[in-house]
Amino acid sequence: CGQCLAVCPTGALSEVNNVSKVWDAINSDKVVIVQTAPAVRVALGEEFGMEVGSLVTGKMVGALRRIGFDRVFDTDFAADLTIIEEASELIHRIQHGGKLPMLTSCCPAWVKFFEHQFSDMLDIPSSCKSPHEMFGALSKTYFAEKMGLKAEDIIVVSVMPCVAKKYEAARPELSEGSSSDVDIVITTRELALMIKEASIDFENLDDKEFDNPLGESTGASVIFGATGGVIEATLRTAYEFLTGKTLENVEFSSLRGMQGIKEATIDINGMSINIAVSHGLGNARHLLEKIRSGKANYHAIEIMACPGGCIGGAGQPFHHGDLSILDKRMNGLYKEDRGKTLRKSHENPMIKKLYDEFLGEPYGEKAHELLHTTYVARKKI
Ligand code: SF4
Numbered sequence: 001c002g003q004c005l006a007v008c009p010t011g012a013l014s015e016v017n018n019v020s021k022v023w024d025a026i027n028s029d030k031v032v033i034v035q036t037a038p039a040v041r042v043a044l045g046e047e048f049g050m051e052v053g054s055l056v057t058g059k060m061v062g063a064l065r066r067i068g069f070d071r072v073f074d075t076d077f078a079a080d081l082t083i084i085e086e087a088s089e090l091i092h093r094i095q096h097g098g099k100l101p102m103l104t105s106c107c108p109a110w111v112k113f114f115e116h117q118f119s120d121m122l123d124i125p126s127s128c129k130s131p132h133e134m135f136g137a138l139s140k141t142y143f144a145e146k147m148g149l150k151a152e153d154i155i156v157v158s159v160m161p162c163v164a165k166k167y168e169a170a171r172p173e174l175s176e177g178s179s180s181d182v183d184i185v186i187t188t189r190e191l192a193l194m195i196k197e198a199s200i201d202f203e204n205l206d207d208k209e210f211d212n213p214l215g216e217s218t219g220a221s222v223i224f225g226a227t228g229g230v231i232e233a234t235l236r237t238a239y240e241f242l243t244g245k246t247l248e249n250v251e252f253s254s255l256r257g258m259q260g261i262k263e264a265t266i267d268i269n270g271m272s273i274n275i276a277v278s279h280g281l282g283n284a285r286h287l288l289e290k291i292r293s294g295k296a297n298y299h300a301i302e303i304m305a306c307p308g309g310c311i312g313g314a315g316q317p318f319h320h321g322d323l324s325i326l327d328k329r330m331n332g333l334y335k336e337d338r339g340k341t342l343r344k345s346h347e348n349p350m351i352k353k354l355y356d357e358f359l360g361e362p363y364g365e366k367a368h369e370l371l372h373t374t375y376v377a378r379k380k381i
Contacts, residue, residue, distance in 0.1 A: 016166065018186045019193055025155045025184065026068045031147070032155045033071040034064050035135050035214070038079060039161040039225030039310035040188045042332035046317040047192035048202045053328030055336055058207020063195045064159075065208060074210045075158070076217030078135035079224045079233070081354070082106060083345035085128045085371055086230075087237040088363035090300055094271075099123045101276075101291065101298035104230050106130040108168035109305035111375065113281050118288050119377035127372040129181070131224065132158040132165065133174050135214065136181030137370045142358045143214060151179050158185045161225070161313030164305070173373050187315025216350040219250075219337030226330045227279040227309035228255035228262060231302035235266060235275070236344045243269045250343050256334075258308060258323060261287065276301045279309055 025032045045054035064072045090102050103125040105111055114125065129137070136158070140151035158165060162185075168174065169182040186194070195202050209215070220236050223229030232252045239247045254264040255277055262277040276298050278284050284303045290296040306312040308326035311333065312319060319325040337343060345351065359366050 017190060018166070018184050019190050019197070021184050022157055022186055022194065025157065028155070030155045031070045031149060031153055032068075032157060033073055033139055033143070034069040034157045034159060035073045035075045035078070035132060036060060036064070036159045037075045037132060037161055037225065037310065038222050038333065039313060039316065039329070040159050040191070041336075042225065042311065042329040043161065043188050043316045044192060045202075047189065048195075050203065052325050053332040055332045056202075057336070058209070059202060059205040060191075061210055062205040062208040063191075063198075063200050063202055066200050066205075067194055067198055069157070071211045071214075072208075073135070073139075073214040074217050075132050075135055076221035076224070077214045077348070077350065078131040078138070079221035080218055080345035080348045080351050081134055081138075081371070082128055082131045083220055083230075083233045083237050084351060084355075084362045085134075085367060086126050087234050087241055087345075089126055089128065090234065090238055091241055092363060094299065101274075101296070101301050102126050104234075104300075104302045105373075106224070106230060107164075107304045107306075107310075108162070108171075109164040110281070110284060110303045112164070112167070112378075113284065113305065114288065115375055115378045116381050117285065118292070119380075121288065121292065122375045122377060124291070125375060127368075127374070129174065129371055129373045130165075130168065131221075132160065132185075133168065133181045133373070134371045136169075136174075136183075137176075138214065138354070140176070140179060140181065141370060142354065145358075146213070151176070155183045156181070158182050159188065159191045160185055161188050161310045161316045162306075163187060163314045165315075173376070188313075189315060189317060192317075213350050213353070216348055217340075218345055218348050219340035219343035220345045221348075222333050222336045222340070225310045225333050226256070227258070227304055228252075228277045228302065229309065229333070230304075231255055231275055231277055231300060233345060234300065235273075237346050238273075239266075239268050240344065240346065242271075247344070258326065273300070274298045278302070279304045279312075280307055281305050
């Protein structure tokens, strides 16, 4: 599609439709669990004629249950977890003379781009897996243990705004033996197709809640879907981890909006933290060349390959370059964040429980084993 060709240098060009694989999984004797990325809920409604930017979280959960998934969970839960790990990694690098700037690593198109184009700088991206991959790893360990299941009894399906996530799920670095963290990825458009195939009257569905223990989330995780959101969420947590004080104003407006590259200096206890945010790989290249030539002085950088971040992903309903559509989707996410009682990832009670019961310390040994990854130098193309 034009959208894919314009923005995605990875799996987009050979996108495969995975809908029949998901129906086969649902009709098998395995436990099939589904997770939905933050940006899906502000775009899915468009496929059913609803107003652009409509927030359809509850209807989406209802539709996924009707389709027949055994558990309906939320990638937002794992986005909160990603923030705890990423904020801890940033603090560790700052306090122990680690490599700076730290680059966010939740966009697989961007990860593949730097593996090809900047393979001399593989030590700067965060080692954190992307949220849906963290979710997959926990589903087959933490959740499996709780349910008395083996990893191979579970099929994890991710609903993503993204076609590059299909390629990401197949990376050998994101598998344990023969079992991948995530088994099948479908896009927002493929989910819409499944809802239509199941003859579900989407618009008139009642709102339903996600299942637990992998379904609870904060406002910080919701804004992951918009450019600047990952770094804003990281700062909300890093500030409180570093200072021990409450961050009163959680909205970092200088990191929001559609400008190609945004820069800000944030004061944390007298320490100036320099941040950059970019979306689109041309802007990313510009920032990376600045770093390579020693002309940049950033502590952390968020990079997303798609225009506006995941709200503009190649798996979303087509926006044909209409920025007003991206703007409305972005506002939908910020509205959901403002409506949440908890807006900082480290306040998520189910995440606290996960560390207490299973993971131990943030950025600790078990977290490294399950939630972090490595990168590969690839031939320049
Ligand atoms: Fe996928 Fe989001 Fe990256 Fe686009 S910005 S390639 S949708 S992860």
